[in-house]
Amino acid sequence: MRFLLDDEQREFGRTLDGLLEAAGTPAVVRAWAAGDTAPGRALWARLAEAGVFALAVPEQHDGLGPLPVELAVAFGELGRHAVPGPLVETVAAAALLDRLGDGDVTRTWLPQIASGKAVVSLCGPGASSPYALDADASDAVFVIDGDTLRVADGHGPVQPSLDPARRLARPHGGTVLAHGPQVIAAAAHAADVAALATAAQALGLGRALLARTVGYVGQRTQFGVAIGSFQSVKHRLADTLIALEFAEPLLHAAALALATADPAAGREIAAAKVSAGEAAYAAARTALQLHGAVGYTEELDLSLWIRKARPLRDAWGTPAACRDRVLAP
Amino acid sequence: MDLEFSAAEDAFRAEARAWLAAHVPDTPLPSLETAEGFAAHRQWERTLFADRWSVVSWPEDYGGRGASILQWLIFEEEYYAAGAPGRVSQNGISLLAPTLFEHGTAEQRARILPPMASGEAIWAQAWSEPEAGSDLASLRSTAVRTDGGWRLSGQKTWSSRAAFADRAFGLFRSDPDAPKPHQGLTYLMFPLDAEGVTVRPIGRLDGKPAFAELFLDGVFVPDEDVIGEPGQGWRVAMSTAGNERGLTLRSPGRFTAAAVRLTALWRGQADPSDTALRDRVADAVIGARAYQLFTYAGASRLAAGSRIGAESSLNKVFWSELDIALHETALDLLGPYGELADGAQEAPSHGSWAEGHTFSLAGPLYAGTNEIQRDIIAERLLGLPKGRR
Numbered sequence: 001m002r003f004l005l006d007d008e009q010r011e012f013g014r015t016l017d018g019l020l021e022a023a024g025t026p027a028v029v030r031a032w033a034a035g036d037t038a039p040g041r042a043l044w045a046r047l048a049e050a051g052v053f054a055l056a057v058p059e060q061h062d063g064l065g066p067l068p069v070e071l072a073v074a075f076g077e078l079g080r081h082a083v084p085g086p087l088v089e090t091v092a093a094a095a096l097l098d099r100l101g102d103g104d105v106t107r108t109w110l111p112q113i114a115s116g117k118a119v120v121s122l123c124g125p126g127a128s129s130p131y132a133l134d135a136d137a138s139d140a141v142f143v144i145d146g147d148t149l150r151v152a153d154g155h156g157p158v159q160p161s162l163d164p165a166r167r168l169a170r171p172h173g174g175t176v177l178a179h180g181p182q183v184i185a186a187a188a189h190a191a192d193v194a195a196l197a198t199a200a201q202a203l204g205l206g207r208a209l210l211a212r213t214v215g216y217v218g219q220r221t222q223f224g225v226a227i228g229s230f231q232s233v234k235h236r237l238a239d240t241l242i243a244l245e246f247a248e249p250l251l252h253a254a255a256l257a258l259a260t261a262d263p264a265a266g267r268e269i270a271a272a273k274v275s276a277g278e279a280a281y282a283a284a285r286t287a288l289q290l291h292g293a294v295g296y297t298e299e300l301d302l303s304l305w306i307r308k309a310r311p312l313r314d315a316w317g318t319p320a321a322c323r324d325r326v327l328a329p
Numbered sequence: 330m331d332l333e334f335s336a337a338e339d340a341f342r343a344e345a346r347a348w349l350a351a352h353v354p355d356t357p358l359p360s361l362e363t364a365e366g367f368a369a370h371r372q373w374e375r376t377l378f379a380d381r382w383s384v385v386s387w388p389e390d391y392g393g394r395g396a397s398i399l400q401w402l403i404f405e406e407e408y409y410a411a412g413a414p415g416r417v418s419q420n421g422i423s424l425l426a427p428t429l430f431e432h433g434t435a436e437q438r439a440r441i442l443p444p445m446a447s448g449e450a451i452w453a454q455a456w457s458e459p460e461a462g463s464d465l466a467s468l469r470s471t472a473v474r475t476d477g478g479w480r481l482s483g484q485k486t487w488s489s490r491a492a493f494a495d496r497a498f499g500l501f502r503s504d505p506d507a508p509k510p511h512q513g514l515t516y517l518m519f520p521l522d523a524e525g526v527t528v529r530p531i532g533r534l535d536g537k538p539a540f541a542e543l544f545l546d547g548v549f550v551p552d553e554d555v556i557g558e559p560g561q562g563w564r565v566a567m568s569t570a571g572n573e574r575g576l577t578l579r580s581p582g583r584f585t586a587a588a589v590r591l592t593a594l595w596r597g598q599a600d601p602s603d604t605a606l607r608d609r610v611a612d613a614v615i616g617a618r619a620y621q622l623f624t625y626a627g628a629s630r631l632a633a634g635s636r637i638g639a640e641s642s643l644n645k646v647f648w649s650e651l652d653i654a655l656h657e658t659a660l661d662l663l664g665p666y667g668e669l670a671d672g673a674q675e676a677p678s679h680g681s682w683a684e685g686h687t688f689s690l691a692g693p694l695y696a697g698t699n700e701i702q703r704d705i706i707a708e709r710l711l712g713l714p715k716g717r718r
């Protein structure tokens with residue numbers, strides 16, 4: 001047993017971190033929120049070049065995967081930099097199509113997903129939401145309805161989200177692509193992948209919120225000293241770190257369970273989803289509180305991270321649903 | 330990255346499980362915090378030792394099995410899953426022994442470890458004083474140089490199980506003129522029945538009498554019972570404190586086993602519409618799993634050559650809060666039976682939930698309070714500025 005990321009996996013994370021830091025994601029997020037998806041698409045292409053989407057696509061369709069552990073590493077970095085777009089939905093759609101077997105649909109879409117040409121969204125049972133994320137910015141929106149998989153013809157008006165960089169719309173109509181019990185099984189698997197990727201994103205988001213807040217409280221002074229020297233401030237940050245540190249091994253174990261098709265994978269993913277989601281949301285609350293009123297402003301880039309925390313906690317498996325799953329016999 | 334155990338580790342688990350199945354007493358022993366229970370638990374230590382299960386991670390020379398940290402974790406999982414008795418020798422095994430392995434002499438190890446492993450010598454930790462709790466370095470008990478050794482004087486308190494234990498280890502001020510409080514301290518061992526030692530039991534919150542305060546009046550300790558260099562006691566003690574907070578004091582097996590029992594209790598008694606209670610049960614299960622996995626990651630880092638530093642404070646806060654949450658949830662599930670304690674004939678699970686609950690409440694206090702641990706996390710792991718203490 002060696003329950004640690006290996007050097008290559010860590011290096012992959014560092015590479016993505018560097019790429020995203022250099023890309024200056026806040027401007028990309030703000031553009032995406034305003035409906036200008038060009039910078040986001042450009043970043044998407046660079047992420048694809050780095051191999052992010054190929055991790056969800058098997059080799060026979062030009063991918064590298066499926067590699068859940070590496071996917072968790074990648075989504076941690078995407079969350080750390082608050083990258084916008086249907087990232088989770090795209091890799092979940094890849095997992096879905098892969099499970100449907102080697103047909104025209106699979107052969108068409110998987111190579112495009114792997115290469116970053118296709119940005120796709122997914123609306124399905126595991127999401128328990130009627131909305132597709134970023135339907136207006138996607139090349140295809142897959143919709144699962146019971147045992148039927150369709151690709152939507154269009155979508156309703158974009159509904160504003162708590163996080164303006166998440167654009168929600170109801171998909172409309174569409175062409176049936178597959179039908180039958182294999183769709184149900186594939187959809188369940190896709191939902192697991194989505195939950196895992198969302199948990200990873202939440203964890204990365206939480207880590208970024210903590211790092212920014214630690215930086216801020218070391219600089220901001222009140223009463224003549226750095227506010228980070230006050231014990232109530234320190235203790236709140238210590239609790240934030242504890243929650244994130246203990247969510248991470250759950251995430252890694254969940255990714256391993258998925259990789260090895262462990263029958264306990266569903267439970268492990270649910271456990272990771274609850275704890276990463278709750279830890280990130282608590283990190284956002286703490287970040288806001290410790291930044292004071294400046295934290296409550298849209299101008300500060302911190303807002304881009306804060307506003308994602310609650311939706312990520314609830315997307316692809318609410319805490320209540322996940323807790324139920326943890327205890328399922 | 331993997332979570333696979335090797336064939337040898339699986340075999341070790343199977344051997345431990347079989348031994349425990351054959352030896353764990355059918356009915357729980359009386360509380361080890363009472364005289365009767367202390368004696369029964371000492372006997373249990375002998376049973377463990379006879380088949381080399383009392384200190385699996387120690388070298389074979391001292392009665393262990395030379396088990397790796399991972400094998401130790403496996404043993405602990407099996408131990409708690411089997412419902413085996415609490416360890417009355419814990420202070421010695423998890424605090425003094427690691428200190429001796431790191432700072433003791435070969436002579437000390439040969440003399441002290443085997444009787445510790447067999448339960449013949451049960452040790453108490455004499456660190457805290459009435460005026461030195463969180464601010465341990467302000468301790469005042471003294472060690473004064475004398476012919477061939479030292480004379481100890483002063484008062485120690487909150488010493489777990491000292492009312493019935495045989496020996497104690499603790500810190501003493503040997504150089505009153507040292508410029509800083511944590512300098513000029515010496516780490517010493519002494520017998521609790523030595524001349525000049527008075528042991529006064531203090532009833533705990535749960536009414537159990539094994540806790541004690543110690544009054545020392547010129548107690549003689551020979552040089553051979555100093556651990557490490559005289560004057561370097563703080564450094565020696567801090568390596569022990571890392572063990573205390575870190576994984577060896579509270580192994581994950583304890584919490585994973587409790588989470589399994591809690592889940593069974595919930596399945597048996599809960600109102601399915603009470604989702605608030607369900608969520609708490611789930612959180613306890615998730616917390617136990619998180620702690621187990623965090624420990625596996627820590628063990629993997631140790632195996633790869635890292636040392637555990639201030640991260641042990643993360644463990645301390647996490648397990649102590651998890652322990653309370655587990656027990657509070659159990660008491661809520663038990664409803665009116667939750668308050669029946671270990672003496673009550675009708676107490677579910679022999680009152681172990683109630684007893685465990687009271688004990689869990691001490692978790693945020695001992696081994697360094699959680700406030701102090703959060704300071705350590707904030708300053709050493711997050712790099713925040715030191716504030717006023």
Ligand SMILES: Cc1cc2nc3c(=O)[nH]c(=O)nc-3n(C[C@H](O)[C@H](O)[C@H](O)COP(=O)(O)OP(=O)(O)OC[C@H]3O[C@@H](n4cnc5c(N)ncnc54)[C@H](O)[C@@H]3O)c2cc1C
Binds near residue numbers: 455691700718
């Ligand atoms: C069940 C149990 C078993 C124990 N067993 C042993 C044993 O075997 N041997 C032994 O030596 N000791 C033992 N102790 C003692 C334990 O180590 C001390 O209780 C602990 O170090 C705290 O010291 P104190 O009780 O004097 O509290 P104090 O230090 O007086 O603290 C009281 C409160 O003030 C808070 N506080 C103090 N300083 C600060 C600060 N700087 N910032 C924020 N908050 C602060 C504390 O966190 C605590 O909440 C045991 C205690 C218990 C409860």
